[in-house]
Amino acid sequence: MPLPIEDLWAVSPEIWLAGLGLLLLVLDLFVPSGRKAIVGWAAAAGLTLGLVPILGLVGVTPRTVFFGTYVVDGFAIFFKIVAVASTVLVILSAMDVLRGQTQFEGEMYILLTFTALGLSLMAGSADLIMVVLSIEFVSLCSYVMAGYFKADRRGNEAGLKYFLFGAGASAVMIYGFSILYGLTGQTSLYAIASALSGAPRPAVVVALVMALAGIGFKVSMVPFHQWTPDVYEGAPTPVAAFLSVASKAAGFAVLLRLLAVAFASAPVDWITLIAGLSAVTMTVGNLLALPQRNIKRMLAYSSISHAGFLLMGVAAYAGEFAQGLLYYILAYAFTNLGAFFVAVTVGQRLGTDDIPAYAGLGERAPALAWLMALFMLSLTGIPPTAGFVGKFYIFGAAVQNGLIWLAAIGVVNSVIALYYYVGVIRAMFLMPPASAGPVGQPAALQLALGITGLGTLAAGLFPQPFVTLVSAASLLLRF
Amino acid sequence: MGQLAAFIILSVVTLVSAVVVVASQNIVRSALSLIPTLLGIAGVYILLQAEYVAGIQVLIYAGAITVLILFVIMLTEHGTGARFRQVNEQVLPGTIAVAVLAALLMAVFFGTAWPRAAGTLPQYTATSIGTTFLTSAILVFIVTSFVLLVALMGAIVIARRER
Numbered sequence: 091m092p093l094p095i096e097d098l099w100a101v102s103p104e105i106w107l108a109g110l111g112l113l114l115l116v117l118d119l120f121v122p123s124g125r126k127a128i129v130g131w132a133a134a135a136g137l138t139l140g141l142v143p144i145l146g147l148v149g150v151t152p153r154t155v156f157f158g159t160y161v162v163d164g165f166a167i168f169f170k171i172v173a174v175a176s177t178v179l180v181i182l183s184a185m186d187v188l189r190g191q192t193q194f195e196g197e198m199y200i201l202l203t204f205t206a207l208g209l210s211l212m213a214g215s216a217d218l219i220m221v222v223l224s225i226e227f228v229s230l231c232s233y234v235m236a237g238y239f240k241a242d243r244r245g246n247e248a249g250l251k252y253f254l255f256g257a258g259a260s261a262v263m264i265y266g267f268s269i270l271y272g273l274t275g276q277t278s279l280y281a282i283a284s285a286l287s288g289a290p291r292p293a294v295v296v297a298l299v300m301a302l303a304g305i306g307f308k309v310s311m312v313p314f315h316q317w318t319p320d321v322y323e324g325a326p327t328p329v330a331a332f333l334s335v336a337s338k339a340a341g342f343a344v345l346l347r348l349l350a351v352a353f354a355s356a357p358v359d360w361i362t363l364i365a366g367l368s369a370v371t372m373t374v375g376n377l378l379a380l381p382q383r384n385i386k387r388m389l390a391y392s393s394i395s396h397a398g399f400l401l402m403g404v405a406a407y408a409g410e411f412a413q414g415l416l417y418y419i420l421a422y423a424f425t426n427l428g429a430f431f432v433a434v435t436v437g438q439r440l441g442t443d444d445i446p447a448y449a450g451l452g453e454r455a456p457a458l459a460w461l462m463a464l465f466m467l468s469l470t471g472i473p474p475t476a477g478f479v480g481k482f483y484i485f486g487a488a489v490q491n492g493l494i495w496l497a498a499i500g501v502v503n504s505v506i507a508l509y510y511y512v513g514v515i516r517a518m519f520l521m522p523p524a525s526a527g528p529v530g531q532p533a534a535l536q537l538a539l540g541i542t543g544l545g546t547l548a549a550g551l552f553p554q555p556f557v558t559l560v561s562a563a564s565l566l567l568r569f
Numbered sequence: 570m571g572q573l574a575a576f577i578i579l580s581v582v583t584l585v586s587a588v589v590v591v592a593s594q595n596i597v598r599s600a601l602s603l604i605p606t607l608l609g610i611a612g613v614y615i616l617l618q619a620e621y622v623a624g625i626q627v628l629i630y631a632g633a634i635t636v637l638i639l640f641v642i643m644l645t646e647h648g649t650g651a652r653f654r655q656v657n658e659q660v661l662p663g664t665i666a667v668a669v670l671a672a673l674l675m676a677v678f679f680g681t682a683w684p685r686a687a688g689t690l691p692q693y694t695a696t697s698i699g700t701t702f703l704t705s706a707i708l709v710f711i712v713t714s715f716v717l718l719v720a721l722m723g724a725i726v727i728a729r730r731e732r
Contacts, residue, residue: 093704093707101708108715111715115722156707156708157704157705157706157707158705159705159706159708159709160708192731193731194726194729197722197725197726200722201719201722201723201726204715204718204719204722207715208719211712217709219706219709220708220709220712223709223712223713223716224712226716227712227715227716227719230716230719230720230723231719231723233723234722234723234726234727237727238726240727240731241731249727272683273681273683273684274684275684275686290680290681290682292677292680292681293677293678293681296673296674296677
């Protein structure tokens, strides 16, 4: 059976990303050390160009390609855009951090480019083998990037901890997948879907729980969240930003496709299970975030609680507000990247990640402080920011699908979250600065901060174009 | 009957040596115990008439990977590993967790009516594996090579000393 040539067009973004990674590997050989930023700019430019083939697929008829192992639909295209765009922004923010810190600066940009490829593959996987392979692809890159600064003890701890926990989680997930295969004799998610409808219930539940353990680890869902604060704290800050946004979004893409396709007619009530996990995740994340004094740990716990909100969107992925999850991911991507980029700037210039060090930032770097205030308000979900519209849609989706109790828990959690987000704003504007003098920002970081800030504001003030975008993207190929 | 006996023997070999892998205090003994574990699994593959996979399992896992692990032990500061003691402070909770999980899984597995159907066996499994790689699993095959590439890059970045 020959491969139809249209299938190659359907994976043109992936071909572009793979080719770009290989080209950068060669380019890196010829760039002298000390000027490795050239590789970074080339990666950022190439990835930005990679949006062209992705956008070229917009409006494509949803279908599976490559003998049913891969799928192109609006849903996958949306997550590919998020993955590639956030990788570009992370590369821009990483340049200043990496310079002079490591002799493997070029390799970091290449690893990030390949990770973007892995994330794109995660978004489109329609086969258990592809799901495992793409998750491992992203994980292997992430382990290396988390422990990139070898001279830093906490960096080593982050890399090793992430690797050991991640390997364990992957093993459990693959075991779960093997049960799915045993029950159905199929690896394609679409074939599994029809075979699972008459499958015995206990085995399906075991398979689902084990698969959730692996993917839940990736998106830092409670009770698989313990690695998150340690890894975010120890990893280079741009890598933490990348893990908290790009990896998490792709994890949710896999999770939703697995649940909505393979488990669609399975004899198990996954909606209630996910709703329960959502409530636990956002509450635990929030409560643990309250006492944090390190900005990266605080953002780590906040990203756990946001995983809870996103799980709410997964549980409510049906009906009129199906785009709630996607809008939330869009808003969260802009906002959380922005918040981490401010942390990158402050960490670079002041050499500390403690929240008290943000005191007086309103005077020393007004633009940076106002941006951080915007991101904090957006993470809380206060209008007129992207976070508000995202929460509005995701609560709407929950209510629409009869999960009013979950929406209520979500609202309570948003109020709790206000405390620690506003704590940062209070430090920046009300506390006296420890030392005077302006805090400078390098050009690449300014660009990344500007884009995330604009995105956060635009998605909050003019939601309509974004709603149209995510509505087109909410088309998930069922069967 | 002979098949069942062979399966039980292979399972015992695999499981006992797997326990030694995680429980032994001597890191070299752990590494060497991997060999019977992986050979036992190769035996299971032969029972399933997947002789090519079994051969690869012996060559790569029981052979190459184990030797690689031994080299890693030799090249790290512990040298022979004879004086290095591995200590696991969570033997009791670990054992309890494993026992509970195993009991749960076995209860589910024995209570499940697994769908069984006689498949058709290809004449040579190697040929059909090759055909699968170049047709229905072509994307998996290509992506695997990229996974190996990034793993190689990552290993170099992690292992090389910063100047």
